[in-house]
Amino acid sequence: xxxxxxxxxxxxxxxxxxxxxxxxxxxxxxxxxxxxxxxxxxxxxxxxxxxxxxxxxxxxxxxxxxxxxxxxxxxxxxxxxxxxxxxxxxxxxxxxxxxxxxxxxxxxxxxxxxxxxxxxxxxxxxxxxxxxxxxxxxxxxxxxxxxxxxxxxxxxxxxxxxxxxxxxxxxxxxxxxxxxxxxxxxxxxxxxxxxxxxxxxxxxxxxxxxxxxxxxxxxxxxxxxxxxxxxxxxxxxxxxxxxxxxxxxxxxxxxxxxxxxxxxxxxxxxxxxxxxxxxxxxxxxxxxxxxxxxxxxxxxxxxxxxxxxxxxxxxxxxxxxxxxxxxxxxxxxxx
Numbered sequence: 001x002x003x004x005x006x007x008x009x010x011x012x013x014x015x016x017x018x019x020x021x022x023x024x025x026x027x028x029x030x031x032x033x034x035x036x037x038x039x040x041x042x043x044x045x046x047x048x049x050x051x052x053x054x055x056x057x058x059x060x061x062x063x064x065x066x067x068x069x070x071x072x073x074x075x076x077x078x079x080x081x082x083x084x085x086x087x088x089x090x091x092x093x094x095x096x097x098x099x100x101x102x103x104x105x106x107x108x109x110x111x112x113x114x115x116x117x118x119x120x121x122x123x124x125x126x127x128x129x130x131x132x133x134x135x136x137x138x139x140x141x142x143x144x145x146x147x148x149x150x151x152x153x154x155x156x157x158x159x160x161x162x163x164x165x166x167x168x169x170x171x172x173x174x175x176x177x178x179x180x181x182x183x184x185x186x187x188x189x190x191x192x193x194x195x196x197x198x199x200x201x202x203x204x205x206x207x208x209x210x211x212x213x214x215x216x217x218x219x220x221x222x223x224x225x226x227x228x229x230x231x232x233x234x235x236x237x238x239x240x241x242x243x244x245x246x247x248x249x250x251x252x253x254x255x256x257x258x259x260x261x262x263x264x265x266x267x268x269x270x271x272x273x274x275x276x277x278x279x280x281x282x283x284x285x286x287x288x289x290x291x292x293x294x295x296x297x298x299x300x301x302x303x304x305x306x307x308x309x310x311x312x313x314x315x316x317x318x319x320x321x322x323x324x325x326x327x328x329x330x331x332x333x334x335x
Contacts, residue, residue, distance in 0.1 A: 040150060060164055103231050106288045158188075244301050268327070
């Protein structure tokens with residue numbers, strides 16, 4: 001019965017899931033973010049209200065993530081089929097059963113397809129942020145933690161809100177160009193977390209472990225935004241193999257540059273380490289793709305450029321690892 005109730009609840013929410021409404025909410029949230037940040041910094045929003053907003057936004061997001069029917073759920077099922085040899089190559093974007101296949105490492109169309117183990121990172125992110133919202137609820141504004149919370153609470157709460165909206169948008173009903181709604185929302189999550197991250201990066205004052213999951217979330221959603229973008233482009237059957245490859249190659253380079261740049265600019269080894277994790281996972285996905293492809297398929301979408309993509313992801317992963325190790329080592333030596 002609880003499972004049936006959960007399904008009825010999910011179906012009722014699905015009926016209310018309007019792409020136009022979800023997109024408008026995302027644009028409105030981004031537009032309001034600077035004003036809300038200013039009000040928080042000026043003290044117009046009480047410290048208690050900020051802490052409450054963090055907890056409520058996190059809780060709503062946690063519920064939204066648990067509602068089934070997203071494309072990543074289909075993708076997980078397709079990965080299981082790939083392991084048992086029951087899945088076939090996704091040739092088009094027609095039919096709901098094809099959506100999950102397009103994103104998979106072995107037989108998908110996108111060249112930015114992380115191996116399944118990469119998504120295990122969500123566990124420590126969710127658990128760590130739960131600890132964060134509980135601990136921050138006990139903080140006083142006069143404390144060192146309180147001063148950071150006043151700076152980061154609005155973007156943190158907005159990031160959770162954008163992720164809730166992404167959960168609504170990353171579904172089969174968002175077809176064609178509507179898939180870019182989820183790309184935009186996930187990018188908004190990463191952007192908001194970047195602002196939250198900038199509030200504590202390099203000045204955690206003994207609270208480094210508390211902010212660790214937020215830094216991980218920032219790094220992972222940076223990579224996930226790129227995964228989402230490539231999937232949205234690859235889902236369109238009119239997209240050529242060369243366009244898919246170009247997008248994938250450019251994305252691997254962009255992720256590498258972002259990983260290294262943010263790691264050094266903010267002394268943020270966690271961010272670089274998470275981007276490296278994502279790039280290693282994408283390289284692993286391409287290794288599976290190459291191993292399962294046939295010689296005559298070399299020019300097919302999802303296979304064309306796969307070897308180059310594997311090299312770019314591997315090089316980027318090692319480069320980000322080196323940056324994170326160097327910056328992390330310097331921080332340890334200073335203690």
